[in-house]
Amino acid sequence: MKKLEGWVTAPQGFIAAGVKAGIKASGNHDVAVIFSTVPAACGAVFTQNKMCAAPVLVSREVNKHGYAQAIAVNSGCANACTGEQGLADAKKMQAHTAELLGIAPEAVFVCSTGVIGQFLPMDKLLTGIADAVDSLDECEGESCAMAIQTTDTFIKHAAYETEIGGKKVTFAGIAKGAGMIHPNMATMLTFITTDAAVAPDVLKRAVKKAADKSFNMVVVDGDTSTNDSMIVLANGLAENAIILSEEHPDYPAFFEALVACATDLAKMIAHDGEGATKFLEVNVTGAATWEDAKTAAMAIAKSPLVKTAFFGEDPNWGRIVCAAGYSGAAMEADKVNLSIGGIRLVENGMNCNVPAEKLAPTMAEHDISMSIDLGAGEESATVWTCDFSYEYVKINGEYHT
Numbered sequence: 001m002k003k004l005e006g007w008v009t010a011p012q013g014f015i016a017a018g019v020k021a022g023i024k025a026s027g028n029h030d031v032a033v034i035f036s037t038v039p040a041a042c043g044a045v046f047t048q049n050k051m052c053a054a055p056v057l058v059s060r061e062v063n064k065h066g067y068a069q070a071i072a073v074n075s076g077c078a079n080a081c082t083g084e085q086g087l088a089d090a091k092k093m094q095a096h097t098a099e100l101l102g103i104a105p106e107a108v109f110v111c112s113t114g115v116i117g118q119f120l121p122m123d124k125l126l127t128g129i130a131d132a133v134d135s136l137d138e139c140e141g142e143s144c145a146m147a148i149q150t151t152d153t154f155i156k157h158a159a160y161e162t163e164i165g166g167k168k169v170t171f172a173g174i175a176k177g178a179g180m181i182h183p184n185m186a187t188m189l190t191f192i193t194t195d196a197a198v199a200p201d202v203l204k205r206a207v208k209k210a211a212d213k214s215f216n217m218v219v220v221d222g223d224t225s226t227n228d229s230m231i232v233l234a235n236g237l238a239e240n241a242i243i244l245s246e247e248h249p250d251y252p253a254f255f256e257a258l259v260a261c262a263t264d265l266a267k268m269i270a271h272d273g274e275g276a277t278k279f280l281e282v283n284v285t286g287a288a289t290w291e292d293a294k295t296a297a298m299a300i301a302k303s304p305l306v307k308t309a310f311f312g313e314d315p316n317w318g319r320i321v322c323a324a325g326y327s328g329a330a331m332e333a334d335k336v337n338l339s340i341g342g343i344r345l346v347e348n349g350m351n352c353n354v355p356a357e358k359l360a361p362t363m364a365e366h367d368i369s370m371s372i373d374l375g376a377g378e379e380s381a382t383v384w385t386c387d388f389s390y391e392y393v394k395i396n397g398e399y400h401t
Contacts, residue, residue: 001257006159007141010172011195012237013037017135018147021128023076023114023121031128032147034071034191035101035136040235041200042068043207044109047228053080054090055110059229062094062109066200069107071191071231072097072129073148075176078227079112079120089120096126100133111189111229113150113176145174148189152176153272158264162257164250165240169196171257175265177272188215188269190230192261196254197236198243205246206255207232214262217294217383218270232258267384276386278310279367284324285380286337286373292329293381296374299327301385311387313363315356317345324372335375341368 009016018032044063046056062068072093079086090110098105112120135143145155159172177188198206211230236242243251271279282300287293300306303323309316317338324331338346341362345352362368 001160001162001260004159004161004170004172006170006172007157008034008144008172008174008191008193009138009141010159011170011193011235013195013235014193014233015136015138015140016144017132017137017140018143018145019128019131019135021074021124021131023074023124023128028149029143029147030074030076031125031132032073032144033097033129033132033136034144034193034233036069036193036233036235038235038237039067039069039107040233041066041198041203042109042231042233043200043203044229044231045208045211049228051081053078053112053227054082054086055079055093055112056227056229057087058090058094059109059111059231062106063204065106067107068109068233069103070097070101071109071111071233073111073189074120074125074128075112075148075150076114077112077118077120078114078116080116080227082117082119085119089122092122093120093125093129097129097133100130109231111227111231113148113189113227141174148174148176150176156265156268156272158261158268160257160260162253164196164238164253167238167240169238169240169254169257170194171196171261173261173265175269177269188228190215190262190265192230192232192258194232194234194258195236195238196234196243197238197240198234198254199245202243202245202251203232203234206258210255210259210262213259214266215269217381218266218385230262270384270386277366277389278387280310280385280387281367281369282383282385283369283371283380284374284382285371286335286375286377287379287381288330288377290379290381292374292376293379294383296324296327296329296331296372297381297383299323300370300372301383304388307385307388310363310368311389313360315340315345315359315363320370320372321346324374329374330376331374332376335373337373337375338370340370341365
């Protein structure tokens, strides 16, 4: 498997575009379309927030079908908590895209992101979709990625090339997300394309498992959004023998590339946490179960006290073991070990009395890894997060206004 620099248009048969439709007050790109020139197997997972947005309701119906061909996206307005009008607007967004592309409405996923509680400016949106369709091209992957951003500070994209059944297969994805990040899913949109040939039911299960290994292991602030969506399209143009089950000999290579692409994007979201100054990796080992390992890692990653300590470059390791202790995960207190940046701070539940100055260089780094052994078993899990800074409060205090 080889990492590439490509966009969502890297796999065969995919074209895309992003345009400035005037939905965002900033005037930045805000409408995007991704299109497969042939029908593609589809698989998607969505937010579990009960106040889910209208486009999520529409796209869930699309995902029930085996195949789709397009994704239409807007940023700047979430179309959430908008009632019957919001649902009608999402369906109109879907129908308009389908008409312009000459495909059925049920072959079009729709996604929105932005401020909750506002109606879509439909005139601007429909014009933007038409402009995006007119601009569809293999070279417009970057503009597409720009159009799905909200408070992101950089464009998130990843691509991989691998061999499946003797054929070169490409996977590529884009994502947006910086705040309101917490499983299940985050306030994120993620779109992954591939020219692999895979049965729709196999793809759907693979996407769910890939999300569990990647996006559902990221937390910024513990809030789960109304609009989270991860959509994967696989159009089969690589012409590998179609993967019909998880027992197919080519499935491991397919799944490995899908997870690699998703994990890269997930880590970028944690790197870009609103106002973040640190990227934090939380490794939990010695857990009784994988669920316990994830529970403990999430408790540490979500703790405001842990996150603010790293922002202040304060090696206050007591906050880490405290969070693991209240998480509910099984642990043996007298067997707990903790390291930050490879420096052992706790051994068998006891302070190693490492001088604070020895940790100073580690705490000053941007990327910091911590590892805690719960002493209760053999399972492990890794969660990615970031610190809490003054800027996080500023961004979210002013987001609506």
